[in-house]
Amino acid sequence: MTKLDFAPLHRSTIGFDNVASLFDTDAAAKRNQQSYPPYNIQRVDENSYKITMAVAGFSEDEIDITAENDVLIISTQKSFSEEEKNYLYRGIAERDFRRQFKLDKYIKVINASLENGLLHVTLEREIPDAMKPRKIPINARNISNQALRSAL
Numbered sequence: 001m002t003k004l005d006f007a008p009l010h011r012s013t014i015g016f017d018n019v020a021s022l023f024d025t026d027a028a029a030k031r032n033q034q035s036y037p038p039y040n041i042q043r044v045d046e047n048s049y050k051i052t053m054a055v056a057g058f059s060e061d062e063i064d065i066t067a068e069n070d071v072l073i074i075s076t077q078k079s080f081s082e083e084e085k086n087y088l089y090r091g092i093a094e095r096d097f098r099r100q101f102k103l104d105k106y107i108k109v110i111n112a113s114l115e116n117g118l119l120h121v122t123l124e125r126e127i128p129d130a131m132k133p134r135k136i137p138i139n140a141r142n143i144s145n146q147a148l149r150s151a152l
Contacts (some may be wrong), residue, residue, distance in 0.1 A: 036097055046123040051101065056117035057094040063119060069111045072101040074119070106131070 039053040051072075055063060058076050066073045075098040102122070110122040 006122055034115075036093060036095070037099070038101070040143070041083070041101075047127075049107070049123040051097070051119075051121040051123070053119045054117060055119045060114050063076070063114070065109070065112050065121065070103045070105060070107075072097050072109060072123075074099045074101075074121070 004119075037054050039051060042050045042052065044050055045139055051074075053074060054055050054074065058078065062078055063074050063151050064073075064075050064077070076096050078094055093121065106125050106127050107123050112119065114120075114123045
């Protein structure tokens with residue numbers, strides 16, 4: 001696999017040192033991750049996202065959704081009935097799965113709902129006030145000197 005060179009970006013960016021390792025980790029995860037179950041990731045607006053996952057055959061109590069350390073984990077544990085059914089054809093894959101999504105630092109899981117065999121997980125970016133843009137005043141040198149003199 002070809003590695004990307006991020007050296008030119010380091011000249012004009014600060015704090016993005018882990019971008020290269022993030023791409024490498026993602027590529028390795030894609031090689032090892034199954035394609036089941038199918039899912040969509042939708043950007044609803046600038047700070048809102050929605051993951052929709054096809055979970056046909058699973059009930060709410062068989063689906064586990066956990067957000068931990070900037071990772072969203074959706075997994076299932078199918079509880080089968082004691083009686084074995086005699087299938088002539090079985091096309092609905094009701095097998096257990098574990099799907100992980102790496103989340104940005106400020107992405108929070110808002111809610112989840114199950115409707116018509118589709119699991120909808122709503123996510124939202126919550127930027128702390130300290131991280132929002134703020135105006136930095138420029139203090140004139142003579143004003144600060146006058147304030148210093150009046151304080152003495």
